[in-house]
Amino acid sequence: MAVPAGDIAAARGVWSKIFASPEDNGAAVLARMFSDHPETKSYFSHFGGLDEGSAQVRAHGKTVLTALNDMIQHLDSADGFNGVVAPLAKKHATQLKVDPKNFRLLSPSTIIEEVSEELYPFPYPSHMCVPPLHFPKSYVID
Numbered sequence: 001m002a003v004p005a006g007d008i009a010a011a012r013g014v015w016s017k018i019f020a021s022p023e024d025n026g027a028a029v030l031a032r033m034f035s036d037h038p039e040t041k042s043y044f045s046h047f048g049g050l051d052e053g054s055a056q057v058r059a060h061g062k063t064v065l066t067a068l069n070d071m072i073q074h075l076d077s078a079d080g081f082n083g084v085v086a087p088l089a090k091k092h093a094t095q096l097k098v099d100p101k102n103f104r105l106l107s108p109s110t111i112i113e114e115v116s117e118e119l120y121p122f123p124y125p126s127h128m129c130v131p132p133l134h135f136p137k138s139y140v141i142d
Contacts, residue, residue, distance in 0.1 A: 008075045018111065019069045026061020027052045029111050040102055064106055 031052035047056040074080035092098040
């Protein structure tokens with residue numbers, strides 16, 4: 001996974017603005033995912049509510065952004081990146097039974113695009129500096 005150093009720096013710069021408020025931005029992203037992709041709600045039936053103000057949505061949103069932050073911090077190290085991604089992918093695929101197509105809904109590039117539209121004055125193509133991050137195919141559910 002050779003990501004050019006300039007792309008890594010750009011990704012980290014844009015991401016740092018989003019990760020400055022991981023709970024607020026994470027909740028906003030999850031609420032938008034539930035709205036735009038209602039099929040994803042089935043994975044969160046144990047939550048008391050799925051709106052942006054829900055304590056469980058806010059906490060999980062922060063967890064998601066923290067994991068993505070770890071991935072972005074390891075873009076310059078394939079081993080480090082895989083060390084973050086592999087356990088998450090395995091858990092979501094084998095234990096939680098999350099359909100792999102849903103991972104693209106919460107990729108850093110998607111989140112940057114969605115959050116920046118609403119919260120930050122990034123130039124529109126700022127999300128393009130973040131390479132698409134995908135879970136290893138070895139964890140794809142049949």
